[in-house]
Amino acid sequence: MRWSQYFIPTLREDPADAEVVSHKLLLRAGVIRQLSAGIYSFLPLGQRIALKVMQILREEMNRIGGQEFYLPALHPAEVWQESGRWSAIGDDMFRLKDRKGADMCLGMTHEEIVTTIARNEIRSYKQLPQVWYQIQMKFRDEPRPRSGLMRLRTFIMKDAYTFDVDWEGLDRSFIDQREAYKRIFTRCGIRFSIVEASSGSMGGSESNEFVARTDAGEDLIASCPNCGYAANLEKATSRLPKIEDDAGPDGPDGSDGPEEFPTPGVKTIEDLARTPYLVAANRQIKSLVYFATIDGEPRPVLALLRGDHQLHEVKFGDALGSTAARPAHAEEIRELLGASAGSLGGVGAKANARKSNHNLLIVADLGLKDRRKMATGANKDDHHIRGVEIERDIEVDKWADLRTVESGEACPRCDTGVLEVFKGMEIGHIFKLGTKYSESMGANVLTADGKQAPIIMGSYGIGVERIITAAIEQSHDADGIIWPKSITPFDVIVTITNIKDEKLREAGEQLYKDLQHAGLDVLLDDRDERAGVKFKDADLIGIPYRVTVGKKIADSNVELFDRQAKQSENVAINEIVERVQKLALSA
RNA sequence: CGGGGCGUAGCACAGCCUGGUAGUGCGCUCGGUUUGGGACCGAGAGGUCGGAGGUUCGAAUCCUCUCGCCCCGACCA
Structure with a gap:
């Protein structure tokens, strides 16, 4: 061209x-x-x-x-209705009606x-x-x-x-x-x-x-440089050091069972970790209320995680078989559990929910398995509960991997690897x-x-x-794109530095034909522009090789510029076609 | 859907607060000088100021509504 x-x-x-x-x-x-x-x-x-x-x-x-x-x-709705996805997929699908009023989609x-x-x-x-x-x-x-x-x-x-x-x-x-x-x-x-x-x-x-x-x-993506394990964070797991909860009573007064205690003003995991309570985040149970659509019905779900862990909503959705989940609003939480978001917990949560005619589902992260002597909200403002033994005190419907893996955690597949997240x-x-x-x-x-x-x-x-x-994204520099040879729009660009110079023009035109005959996609820059403009444009659009036809034509030379290496060399004009052909067609 | 930002010439932007002839740079056209890394001089063309309504003698500028685009979040095969 x-x-x-x-x-x-x-x-x-x-x-x-x-x-x-x-x-x-x-x-x-x-x-x-x-x-x-x-x-x-x-x-x-x-x-x-x-x-x-x-x-x-x-x-x-x-x-x-x-x-x-x-x-x-363009598809009729019927086939999507048959597979069930007409209703399972929400607003992501472009839907329309034909002139007869029949449902269609793109x-x-x-x-x-x-x-x-x-x-x-x-x-x-x-x-x-x-x-x-x-x-x-x-x-x-x-x-x-x-x-x-x-x-x-x-x-x-x-x-x-x-x-x-x-x-x-x-x-x-x-x-x-x-x-x-x-x-x-x-x-x-x-x-x-x-x-x-x-x-x-x-x-x-x-x-x-x-x-x-x-x-x-x-x-x-979480990946292990040691064994090659790699997973999207929506699926990735990691090995956590096991926490041994000591035996014996938990409460300061020697009580063993779950025990309510006043925590005025405590709204977050961090609050409870500070003086005077000093309950480490990994000894707390984080309780999050969601509404998840399960089998087409929105249901309240309580998600439980260790206090220092983050919920991953995709894992959460996968665990429930839910297509849509959203955090509950403040009013919904109060209606459901009778307390505000800073004071929620799994203990007695189902009973609380039943009072407002809700069937609460409780899903707990595997990181909480076998834990005891934990602290969590009491479903009563400004109160928490301690001495909670999860399996004993909370009616967990389902155990699942819900937490977000973090950089630096141990690889789940090998013994020594440490995960990096990128x-x-x-x-x-x-x-x-x-x-x-x-x-x-x-x-x-x-x-x-x-x-x-x-x-x-x-x-x-x-x-x-x-x-x-x-x-x-992977191949560019300050001057522009650097196309991989396999997908470049042109294999080579021939730049005539001064189009008004007949000699240069003729040499450039000839080279253009010769390179095309050699089976290459060639762009001929025959614009009446200054050389600098053409060089900048050639760099910007990222053609892997540029052949400059300029002054050196006097010595029967042209210049071969490698876009990637940003280096140029003089090549005899009768050798340039073969040279470029070899370069451009190599992988 | 929630939060934030922006719509003024092809592109990037100023002007808006404090209402009064619509500007700058790049690009474009013409003439000249230049000609190897985004030239210079001169002369031009080009704008319903996103749209509608309102306030006002007068609106790019103030008010209301609306449309669009970008970013963050939510969401996402």
């Missing part, structure tokens, strides 16, 4: 709306323009980049036997669609396994789109679905996908980690998240779905022994825009 005719609207200054580096550079380099919150256009440069990424996705999917589909973006993912096809067409285990995929637009009405292409309302996603006759088959399909994902991200030049993650509303038994390590990311961006997610969709939607096959069985499914997604974002 000739830059003089090509649309690359670069900006000298950072747009005011952009916060993260990738967003600023995508706008400044003329890759994208915003239409609305979370909705962007790919400009020609952006489209080239996206096509490169999609080509890699295609190649790697095809390599593991994937078959590409083109699936509808697809946020396509499990329902492929399952519909599978149940109509696949009859026998002999037709399995199948690996289907699509690379298409998805729609999600994000409550808060942000950070350029990081969190979008419409975006391109590669989604793959596998269908197997048994769980062993699913395991194989899952591993195939995981290996393909490793190749994809490696080819795209992204440094990533594979982490254990919560399956959330996708359902299913096991999931791996692919995370690009970057401070611009929104996810927190930020990352989710760029891919693979799920073992199992039979969630095949059962609800009736996708069965006849097995070898002649019985009907639901197809075992998996689902595997990659966000194209997120790959682009991650690549920039």
